[in-house]
Amino acid sequence: MIKKIPVSELKAGMCVADLEATVWRHAPFLYTKPGLVSEEDLAGIRTSGCLEVFIDTGKGLEAEAAGDLSEEERLDRLIQDPGQRSGCDPVMRVPMHEELPRAHRKYKAVLACARRVAESLAARRPLAPAEAEDAVEEVIDSVARNPGAMLCLSKLHKYDRYTLTHAANVCGLSVLFGTFLGLPREQLLNLGLAGLLHDAGMILVPQEALSRRGPLSRDELELVRAHPAHGRRLLAEAGGFPQSVLRAVAEHHEQHNGLGYPHGLRGDQISRMGRMLALCDVFDAMTSDRSYMKAVAPSKALAIMYGMRGQNFVPGEADLFIKCVGIYPPGSLVRLNSGDLAVVYGTNQHNPLLPLVNVILDRRLRPRDPRLLDLAAVPPDEHGRPRLRIIECLNPLNYMFDLRRLLGVELVPA
Numbered sequence: 559m560i561k562k563i564p565v566s567e568l569k570a571g572m573c574v575a576d577l578e579a580t581v582w583r584h585a586p587f588l589y590t591k592p593g594l595v596s597e598e599d600l601a602g603i604r605t606s607g608c609l610e611v612f613i614d615t616g617k618g619l620e621a622e623a624a625g626d627l628s629e630e631e632r633l634d635r636l637i638q639d640p641g642q643r644s645g646c647d648p649v650m651r652v653p654m655h656e657e658l659p660r661a662h663r664k665y666k667a668v669l670a671c672a673r674r675v676a677e678s679l680a681a682r683r684p685l686a687p688a689e690a691e692d693a694v695e696e697v698i699d700s701v702a703r704n705p706g707a708m709l710c711l712s713k714l715h716k717y718d719r720y721t722l723t724h725a726a727n728v729c730g731l732s733v734l735f736g737t738f739l740g741l742p743r744e745q746l747l748n749l750g751l752a753g754l755l756h757d758a759g760m761i762l763v764p765q766e767a768l769s770r771r772g773p774l775s776r777d778e779l780e781l782v783r784a785h786p787a788h789g790r791r792l793l794a795e796a797g798g799f800p801q802s803v804l805r806a807v808a809e810h811h812e813q814h815n816g817l818g819y820p821h822g823l824r825g826d827q828i829s830r831m832g833r834m835l836a837l838c839d840v841f842d843a844m845t846s847d848r849s850y851m852k853a854v855a856p857s858k859a860l861a862i863m864y865g866m867r868g869q870n871f872v873p874g875e876a877d878l879f880i881k882c883v884g885i886y887p888p889g890s891l892v893r894l895n896s897g898d899l900a901v902v903y904g905t906n907q908h909n910p911l912l913p914l915v916n917v918i919l920d921r922r923l924r925p926r927d928p929r930l931l932d933l934a935a936v937p938p939d940e941h942g943r944p945r946l947r948i949i950e951c952l953n954p955l956n957y958m959f960d961l962r963r964l965l966g967v968e969l970v971p972a
Contacts, residue, residue, distance in 0.1 A: 559615045559632050561865035564815075565589060565608050570597045573618035574611055577862070585610075587817060594618050609817060610869065612862070629861040630885050630948075634911050652703040654710070654888075654903045654916075655930075658965060661707035664696045665726060672725040672754060679761045679792055687798035694750035697733050698743065705734055706888030706904050713845065713856070713889030714901070714954055714961050720848050721760060721768070727846070729753035731838035731883075738882040745831075751799065752806035752835055759789030759807075769848075783819040786811050806831040810839050813870045825872075837863070837871060837879045847955050855951035856887045885910040891954040891961065895947055897921025900931070901954075901961060909934045912944060918964045923957075925964055 560575050568589075576592035589608035594617075603611075671693040678685050700708050708730040712723070732753035736746045760768070763785060767778040774782065790808035793799050809823065809832030816824030818836075828836075844859040854862075860880050867873040884905030886892060892900055898921060904914035912933035920926050936946045954961050 559629060559865060560612055560862045561615050562610060562612050562869045564869075565603055565611055568595060568600065568603065568611055568613070570595055570600055571618050573614045575614040577612055588612075612865065615865075630857045630911060630951075633857070633861050633864055633880070633885055650704050650706075650904060654704055654707055654914075655928075655965075657700065657704035657707040658711065661700045661704070662711055662962070664693075664700050665708060665711050665730070668693045668697060668726040668729055668754065669722055672722045672729075673719075675725075675755065675758070676722065676761060679758060685793075685796040685798070687796070690751055690754060691747060694729060694733070694747055694754060697730055697750055698737075698746050701730070701733050701737050705737065706902075709734055709883065709887055710889035710901070710903065711962070712842075713887070714965075720846060721757060724842055724846060725754050725757060727842040728756060728835070728838045731842060732835060735834055735838060735879060735882050739878065748800050748802050749806070749831055749834065752803045752810075752831060753838060755789065755793060755799070755803065756807050756810045756835055756839060757785065757789065758792050759785030759787065761792070762788050783811075787820045802829070802831055805829050806835050808832070810835040812836070814872050815869050818870075833872060833875055834879075837876065840866075840870070841879070841883070847953075853953055853955065855953065856883070856890050857885050857951045860885060860887075881907065881910075884913060886913050886948060886951065889954075891952040891957070892948045893950040893952060895949050898926075899923070899952070901965060903930065906932075906934050912936075912947065915948075916965060918961070928965065 560577070572595050574589065574592050574595060577590065587607065587609040589603055589606070589611040595603070671690055675685060675690065677683075697708060712727040712730055729750050730753075733746055733750045736749045741749065760782075763778065763781045767774055767781075786808050790804045793804055793807060806829060808820075809828050812818035812821065812823040812828045812832060813836075814825060814828070814833075816822050840863060841856075841859055844862065845853050845856050847853045860883070863871070863876060864880060867876045871879075884902075886902045886905070888902050888904060890902040892902060892915065894900060894915075894917070898917045899919035900915035900917040902913050903916050906913050914930070914932050917929040917931055918926065931946070933944065933946055933948070936944065939945045
C-alpha cells in the first residue's frame with residue numbers, strides 16, 4: 559500500500575514508492591526518488607527542503623504481513639468499517655443502459671459550457687452564471703437517476719483539451735460525492751459549480767507550460783500555485799457566483815496538514831466544500847491521460863489517496879469518497895479471471911471487490927453481445943471464493959475500440 563508521510567517520519571530501510579506517473583509537478587516539497595532509503599540518504603533528504611514522501615509499505619522496513627494481497631484487496635480490508643457512516647448511498651432509479659445516452663448528452667453540454675467559460679475568461683468577456691447553473695442542474699438530475707452514469711462516461715471519454723474534460727469530470731464527481739453525503743440540492747448546485755469552475759485561474763498559465771513534459775520554471779510554478787487565488791478573483795469580478803463557490807475554488811489545493819497552496823490553510827480552516835473539491839480534483843487528475851503524464855488505474859489512484867489520509871485529506875472524508883466511487887468506479891475497464899473484458903457499471907457497497915459489470919469483449923478482444931453481470935451474485939466456488947472476479951484494472955484509453963459504441967451509447971456531435 560502506498561502511504562504519504564512527513565519526511566521527519568522517514569526511516570532508513572523504508573522504500574520510497576516509484577510514482578513517476580502520479581506525482582504532481584506542482585508539489586516542490588515532495589521527495590520523489592524511488593528505492594530503499596539508507597542512513598546516508600536520510601541526512602541529504604532532510605536538508606534538501608523536502609517535507610513529504612510517499613512510501614511503499616509492502617516493501618522494505620514497512621513490509622506488511624498481508625502477504626500477496628493485491629492493493630485492491632488491502633484497500634477493501636481498510637475501508638470495511640461497519641461503524642463508519644457511509645452516506646445516503648444514492649439509489650439507481652434508472653438502469654445504466656437507459657441513462658448512458660442521456661448522460662452522454664449532458665456530459666457534452668457541460669464540456670461545451672466549460673469551453674465557453676474558458677473562452678470568455680481568456681477574452682475578458684462577461685461570464686453567464688445562469689448558463690453554468692443550468693449545466694450543473696442537468697448533472698444533478700442525471701446523478702439522481704443513476705449515480706454512476708456520468709462518472710462512467712468521464713472515464714471512457716478521450717478529448718484533446720484536458721483542462722476542459724477535467725472541469726467537466728470534477729463537476730460530475732463533486733455532484734456524485736455530494737449526493738452520496740445527502741447534501742440538499744442548493745448545496746449540490748454550488749458544489750457542482752465549484753467543480754466546473756475550480757481551475758478558472760489556470761487561464762493565466764501559458765498553455766505551453768501546462769503541456770510541457772519537463773519541469774516548470776520558477777515563474778511558471780508560481781503562476782500555477784497562485785491559480786486558485788486568481789480563479790477566485792476572476793469569478794468575483796464576473797459577479798453572480800455564491801461566496802461558498804468562490805471559497806471552494808480558492809481552497810481546492812489546500813491540504814489538511816497545512817502544506818497546500820496558495821495560503822497554507824490547515825484542518826478546519828479549509829471549508830468542507832473546499833475539502834470535497836480537493837478529493838475530486840486529485841482523483842480525476844490521477845486517472846486522466848495528459849501530455850506529460852499517463853493515467854493510473856482508478857483502483858491504484860484510490861489506494862494512493864488512502865495513503866494520503868491525515869496528510870492531504872481528513873481521514874474520514876477520504877474514506878467516504880472511496881466508498882462513494884467504489885474501489886472499481888463506474889467506467890473502469892477491467893479484466894475478469896475468465897479473460898473477458900468488462901466495464902464497471904455500478905458499485906457494491908457491501909462487497910466493493912465484486913461490482914456490477916457489463917462484459918463487452920472476450921479474451922481475444924473480440925466484441926461480444928454486452929452482458930450485464932453482478933459479480934456479487936455469482937455463486938462462489940467449492941472453497942467459498944468468488945468464482946468470477948476482477949484480476950486487473952486497465953486504462954480504456956490504451957485500446958483502439960470506442961468502448962462507448964460497444965456499450966450502445968448514442969454519440970452526439972462534439
